[in-house]
Amino acid sequence: MSQQLDHAEQQRGGFSSRKVFILAAIGSAVGLGNIWRFPYVAYENGGGAFILPYLVALLTAGLPFLLLDYGLGHRYRGSAPLSFRRAHRSAEGLGWWQVGICFVIAVYYAAVIAWAARYALFSFDKAWGDDPEGFLFGSYLQAGDPGVGLDFVSGVTVPLVLVWVAVLALMVLGVQKGIGIASTIFIPILFVAFISLVVVALTLDGAATGLDALFTPDWSALTETSVWIAAYGQIFFSLSVGFGIMITYASYVGRRSDMTGSGLVVGFANSGFELLAGIGVFAALGFMATASGVAVDEVATEGLGLAFIAFPAIINEAPAGALIGILFFGSLVVAGVTSLVSVIEVVISAMRDKFEMSRVGASLAVGVPAAALSITLLGTTTGVYVLDIVDHFINRFGILVVAVASMVALAWVFRRTGLLRDHLNRDGSVKLGRTWDVLIGVVAPAALVFILVNELIDNIRVPYGDYPTWMLNTLGWGLAAAVLVLGFVLARLPWRASTPLDDPEVVTAQDERSS
């Protein structure tokens, strides 16, 4: 039996060392949200005072949840569905639900990377001219009326195809040669590029004004519930927890690795990068505000508006504008690609485990349909609307719901937190106490449920955006519900007879006793 498990592990592949795993996990956690979401969330929610709820959220929910994912993947040695299946025979659907969410995210996430890659090239000649907003929606995206159309935009489609070719090549190469080596190369490049961007931004006139706006504490904000919700939301979305990525990556690490110590490095690297991003972004926004003669709050923004409208405006005015553009959009591309490979790996790993497919076969079976959907839906004049709706709903009513469901299920229904704590403590440099069980079973789910209920009420009261109802019902609510249903349908499919479904640790212990 133990030999069967060893064979299965050899088939799956793995990272060559703990260092490679940590870099890959950082690559997954550090994504677009670190760069374009954290700075504005911090600024809007108390500025310098935000650090307090942010740290509380990191320590009471982010890191504990990250370690839960690590424990699950590392103990049960499988993709999300296989790990949940080995934890309990009724839990497999949770894993497939996570797989479905990852497939959806991969489809639209690639488009943002393609836009960023194109904008890195636009930076050379500032192709957006004096009207970055008009250029983005008019000349570049050629956005028409909301809907789903098939009018392709070559400026989007071509880089999108290239992104998918690059990502599929990495996936075909495998866990170590593809994801591992890419992370080993890209993560240091990302940090060096972004530190360079911060250094350049800090030399701009008005940088101190931007930093003053970001860090001046508003202590009264700490009494507002919305600020604490924002902190927990930021930590949760930033760490890539709760939707299968860290389960999958942890299953590729050696059996006797220090997972708790690795988790602390990943968690603090992710938050440390967010702080760096905050400094770089607000130094640049301070320059823009000073150059325009307005207050920082008039230029501060987040998301697509920050990346594709505010930054081009900054690049227009800044002395080293092209350099800032290349560093900023290059960082977005690198951060995006390392996150995208982690998202798509969740799906590929699940397919390999369930259907015992080869690495190349599973990569193509997952990657080609994902790329085709991505190009068809996002490479068109309506792509920006599809992206906006799907991103909004799958984040809230996909990731948030499955995260809460899996935490509650593991803690209260299947009662696996004690087992996973013991597993993590066996080789972990940082020992987890029973407090961890409370954080996983009560504090983190309660915080996420609070966020979820608020989001649910907001979205029911006021339909998202000005989109037609049919779009919200299909690409929004419908898609979020579909991945849930599909997940539990896929869990009904039988495993191959040769796939071991018992707890690998128990099997190994039994074999050692009998030999």
Add this chain to the structure above:
Amino acid sequence: MSAAAIVMMLIAMTVLWGGLAVAIWNINRYRGEEPESVHRDL
């Protein structure tokens, strides 16, 4: 920048970047076993 902003920036840097430095120091100090040869697609 105001004194309050500078202090908060320094605190954030110390906690987050200091936390990262301590976490890296900890993991280097504590050496677990590296993976065995289980990698078919390396």
